[in-house]
Amino acid sequence: MPPETTLAPPEAEVRPPNDLRTLESGLDALQTAPVAEKRAWRRFVAGVLPPVLFLIVLIVAWQVYVVVAHPRPDRFPGPLDVINALDDAWSTGRVQLAVATSLGRGALGFLIAVAIGTPLGLLLAEVRLVRRALGPLISGLQVLPSVAWVPAAIIWFGLSDATVYFVVIMGAVPSIANGLVSGIDQVPPQLRRVGIVLGASRLQLATLVVLPAAMPGYVGGLKQGWAFSWRSLMAAEIIATGGTMGFGLGSMLQQNRELADLAGVLTTILLILAIGILIELVAFAPVERKLLRGRGLLITRNSK
Amino acid sequence: MSAQRPAASANDPAIKVTGLSKRFADAGPLVLDRINLRIEPGEFVCLLGASGCGKSTLLNIIAGLEQPTSGTVSVASGNAAVMFQDAALFPWLSARHNVEIALALRGVPRAQRRSQALELLDIVSLRDAAEKRPHELSGGMRQRVALARSLAQDRPVLLMDEPFAALDAITRDLLHEQLELVWRQTRRTIVFVTHNVREAARLGQRVLLMSSRPGRIANEWRVEDTGQRRIESPEVASLAIEITDQLRKEIRRNAA
Numbered sequence: 001m002p003p004e005t006t007l008a009p010p011e012a013e014v015r016p017p018n019d020l021r022t023l024e025s026g027l028d029a030l031q032t033a034p035v036a037e038k039r040a041w042r043r044f045v046a047g048v049l050p051p052v053l054f055l056i057v058l059i060v061a062w063q064v065y066v067v068v069a070h071p072r073p074d075r076f077p078g079p080l081d082v083i084n085a086l087d088d089a090w091s092t093g094r095v096q097l098a099v100a101t102s103l104g105r106g107a108l109g110f111l112i113a114v115a116i117g118t119p120l121g122l123l124l125a126e127v128r129l130v131r132r133a134l135g136p137l138i139s140g141l142q143v144l145p146s147v148a149w150v151p152a153a154i155i156w157f158g159l160s161d162a163t164v165y166f167v168v169i170m171g172a173v174p175s176i177a178n179g180l181v182s183g184i185d186q187v188p189p190q191l192r193r194v195g196i197v198l199g200a201s202r203l204q205l206a207t208l209v210v211l212p213a214a215m216p217g218y219v220g221g222l223k224q225g226w227a228f229s230w231r232s233l234m235a236a237e238i239i240a241t242g243g244t245m246g247f248g249l250g251s252m253l254q255q256n257r258e259l260a261d262l263a264g265v266l267t268t269i270l271l272i273l274a275i276g277i278l279i280e281l282v283a284f285a286p287v288e289r290k291l292l293r294g295r296g297l298l299i300t301r302n303s304k
Numbered sequence: 305m306s307a308q309r310p311a312a313s314a315n316d317p318a319i320k321v322t323g324l325s326k327r328f329a330d331a332g333p334l335v336l337d338r339i340n341l342r343i344e345p346g347e348f349v350c351l352l353g354a355s356g357c358g359k360s361t362l363l364n365i366i367a368g369l370e371q372p373t374s375g376t377v378s379v380a381s382g383n384a385a386v387m388f389q390d391a392a393l394f395p396w397l398s399a400r401h402n403v404e405i406a407l408a409l410r411g412v413p414r415a416q417r418r419s420q421a422l423e424l425l426d427i428v429s430l431r432d433a434a435e436k437r438p439h440e441l442s443g444g445m446r447q448r449v450a451l452a453r454s455l456a457q458d459r460p461v462l463l464m465d466e467p468f469a470a471l472d473a474i475t476r477d478l479l480h481e482q483l484e485l486v487w488r489q490t491r492r493t494i495v496f497v498t499h500n501v502r503e504a505a506r507l508g509q510r511v512l513l514m515s516s517r518p519g520r521i522a523n524e525w526r527v528e529d530t531g532q533r534r535i536e537s538p539e540v541a542s543l544a545i546e547i548t549d550q551l552r553k554e555i556r557r558n559a560a
Contacts, residue, residue: 017485020429020478020481020482020485021429023478024428024429024448024478024482025429025432027442027444027474027475027478028429028430028433028442028444028445031442031443031444031445031475032440032441032442032445188392190388190390190392191392191394193369193386193388193392194386194388194392194394196369197367197369197383197385197386197457198405198406198409198410198453198457199383199409199410199457200409204409208405208409209394212394212396213394213395213396215396291396294395294396294437295395295396295437295439296395296437296438296439296440297439
């Protein structure tokens with residue numbers, strides 16, 4: 001970079017006269033409406049209450065049906081049976097073990113998928129030849145249900161954790177890579193031009209401009225990648241049991257089916273669902289919300 | 305682009321364009337045709353023309369964002385600061401950080417960036433909005449942040465591509481005043497592209513009219529600098545009428 005040529009010395013001496021200043025601040029005040037932040041408890045009431053109420057209604061309807069219609073308990077257990085089954089499984093420690101095993105695998109598998117999918121997405125987005133050659137394949141893999149990999153994985157890796165991780169990674173990597181690619185594709189070209197004009201090197205352009213600008217797409221890809229990891233994990237755990245495979249939620253589901261314990265099966269399904277929702281709410285929703293809000297992309301419908 | 309030191313000689317132009325032509329495709333039409341242009345340090349030049357006359361292309365070539373097909377461009381100080389029609393602020397950064405990133409890329413040490421950024425925002429009367437994100441600012445405020453950011457580049461040459469075209473008339477009027485003030489006080493060389501004749505007559509010390517297809521410089525007016533002008537004043541109006549007449553003549557030549 002050439003030595004700076006300093007112009008009219010300290011910029012601070014360039015001060016607009018007061019009348020221009022007051023005119024500008026008057027116009028600024030007219031043109032910007034203060035954004036009314038919803039209070040935390042109102043947000044809570046608006047966001048959490050409706051689904052919780054709906055859930056309660058659903059459970060009550062279920063119980064009423066069981067009380068009124070008396071279906072066979074082995075074919076249609078009531079909510080109380082399911083709660084009892086959960087209690088039983090909890091007291092024997094099966095629930096804790098299964099949740100810990102599955103969450104651990106899901107988290108590790110997802111992290112490995114992030115570590116592979118992120119550089120892959122960068123390559124796809126920035127190198128045209130890679131995009132042409134690999135792009136259709138990655139998009140295709142996103143459509144392929146990753147359960148399809150289970151038989152192959154069992155033959156390759158046997159009944160071991162490697163099988164589970166392989167299936168999880170095959171499920172999550174395409175989503176993560178594609179999310180990053182679409183995030184980068186959506187970076188307005190003008191922002192890159194500004195980066196170049198400001199004198200950014202190639203690396204600075206990538207780290208200071210392109211990656212931050214691509215964050216919303218990337219986080220969307222991560223979210224989908226997690227969903228695919230969790231699904232693939234359950235599929236793998238249901239199909240591949242025994243060997244050195246630990247005891248995960250999928251295994252628990254399969255075991256309950258073999259015992260024809262429908263209450264236990266429903267308990268496990270609800271657990272799998274609840275964990276999926278919980279991770280979404282605790283890990284992804286706040287990040288996504290913060291990201292979008294900071295860029296003014298979050299549509300808040302004001303009741304006013 | 306080689307960095308010519310302006311200190312070397314007082315006679316060096318701020319921008320020198322020699323025999324510059326541009327085609328976008330090898331067999332494509334000539335967009336710019338052998339343009340010669342010499343802009344002295346401290347001049348405020350308005351580049352005026354109808355849509356599609358290649359004025360933005362010329363600006364982009366001077367900015368180094370596009371390459372000429374033939375001819376040369378030299379900009380004193382190596383490169384120029386640029387402002388675009390949309391503010392193109394980074395939406396994930398506050399107004400202050402948008403200015404700071406320009407300071408950072410210029411090599412200003414971290415410790416000084418904050419105070420320098422606030423001073424620059426103060427020039428455009430936006431010190432109080434320093435922590436706001438772009439989406440919380442009005443269009444005019446965003447353009448002022450973009451102006452502060454291009455001042456942060458500390459380049460003697462400032463290129464502006466229809467920076468106020470998307471603003472309402474009241475805001476645009478204030479920004480004209482703001483820009484003129486910055487120009488008078490920092491003595492930057494400004495090249496301002498516009499299709500608004502009045503705007504050119506209001507701001508420019510030199511107004512260059514470009515013809516279309518191929519883009520050439522058709523005429524030039526020099527405006528005597530008698531201090532601040534207003535867009536409503538009769539001198540601006542009569543100059544605008546004169547320029548508009550010739551602009552229409554240039555446009556008519558393209559009729560089938």
